[in-house]
Amino acid sequence: MLNPLRPYSARMxxxxxxxxxxxxxxxxxxxxxxxxxxxxxxPALYLPGQPDRIRASVFANLPETVEALTRHGEAAEGPTMGWRFRDIDLVDGVLYRNGAEQHLRNRRRRFGLAFRPRQSVSGALYETWTTNRWFGSWLMDALVAWPLAQKTGMAMTTAPVPKPGSHAAEYEAMLGIAPKRALGDLHFDELILFGDLSNNADKWRRQRDLRQSLLAGRDPTPVPGVFLLRGMGGDMRFLQNETELAEKLATQRGFLVIDPLKATAAELIEACGAARAIVGVEGSHLVHGINVAPAGAAIVPIQPPDRVAATLKQLSDRLDQRFGLVVAEGNDTVFTLGWDDLARTLDLFD
Structure with missing residues (x-):
């Protein structure tokens, strides 16, 4: 039943x-x-001294991040879980049950916890706070969790319909993703959630199924590599010599250089679907390429030293690709990578 006190109980x-x-x-x-x-x-391939440049990490603590990037051999991964709940309230992007809360997105109402439900619904959500915060997380995690929700017959998301022509709209159309939309404050008579963080064998299978679906009916041209520009898009991560590196990759290595903000999702898939390497500043835009690059492709994100992440390594593991660890010099928002460091890292894959 509706309980307007739940948000206040969790806040107290x-x-x-x-x-x-x-x-x-x-x-x-x-x-x-x-x-x-x-x-x-x-393990990741890297030049001597690269791990020593890492000063801080995101999404996991520093030892866990370094271990995920450099581990070699067998490692244990946990199961994928499912939970069924009844009588759950969704208020301003937060799920509430008695005394407990789970955030799906940032709150918009700083102080307002008043519960104004539009309707009571039942659904299976395939999203997390992370997939709602970063497009790359949605692209590599929500799209892989979608089949879990779809098979329940009541797949649902709290995200609005993507803008026509956006990358998200293109991907949903390509994959036939048409969930119910749970918008605003709601009461869930029944709610299913999934715990799909573990990089287990079933997630590997679903990730490869996603690649196959995105490449279905396409015949991408093999290329030595694709450099995906970041520029000033998204969260501030500015590679000061990005243009220089892109030009050298194009002229000396035969790479395609693409600005994802100026390309459709279909164009990105065609460009990256048979690429032998995907390179660019670590971030969401690289997932366009990693999701479809072939097994064995070199995945080389340029990592800011104060913001190193292992998420793209986990994605490349699921797709049987090879990962290159290269760490720039600077800080978490403005940094530089020497051409020699990048070129010699790519040579490790020959």
């Missing part, structure tokens, strides 16, 4: 310093969508 717990209960502890049913297990991981 935080203000009083009380422990927050785990949201999933309130599930009326818990199951394993896919088992975990041991998987074989290949």
């Amino acid at each position: 717990r935080r203000l009083l310093g009380q422990p927050q209960p785990e949201f999933t502890d309130g599930a009326v049913e818990t199951w394993q969508e896919a088992p975990g297990g041991l998987l074989e991981f290949r």
Whole structure:
């Protein structure tokens, strides 16, 4: 039943310093969508001293990030989980049950917790806060979780319909993704959530199925590599000599240089679908290329030293690609990478 006090209860717990209960502890049913297990991981390729340039990481602590980037051999990955809930409220992008909350997106109403539900619904969400925050996370994680929600027959998202002509709209059309839209404040009579963070064998399979679907009916031309420009788009991560590196890759290595903001999703898939390397500043735009690049392709994100992430390494693992660790010099927002560092890193894949 509707309970307008739930958001206030969770807020009071935080203000009083009380422990927050785990949201999933309130599930009326818990199951394993896919088992975990041991998987074989290949290490990143890198020049001597590259890991020593890493000063800070995102999405995981520094030791965990370095381990994920450099591990070699078998490693254990957990299962993919499913949870069924009843009587859940969605208020300003946050899911509430008694005393517990789970954020799906940033709040828009700073102080307003008043619950103004438009309707009561039931649905299976395939999103997380991360996939709603970063387009690349949506592209590599939400699209892979979509089949889990789809098979329930009540797939749903809190995201609005993508703008016509946007990359998101193109991908949804290509893949036949047509969820129900849970917009605004809602009450869920029944809600299904998934825990799909583990890089297990089933996620590998779904990732490869996604690549196959995106390449269906296409015959991309093999190219030595694609450099995907970042420029000043998205969160501030400015490679000061990006233009210089792009020109050298084009003239000396035969790379295609593409600005994703000026290309359609279909054009990006055609360009990257048979590329032997995908290179560019670490970020969402690289996922266009990694998602469709062939097995064995070199994936070389240029990492800011104060913002190193292992997420694209995990994606390349799922697609049997090879990952290059190259760390720029500077900080988390403005940095430079020497041509020699990039060229010699690419040579490691020969």
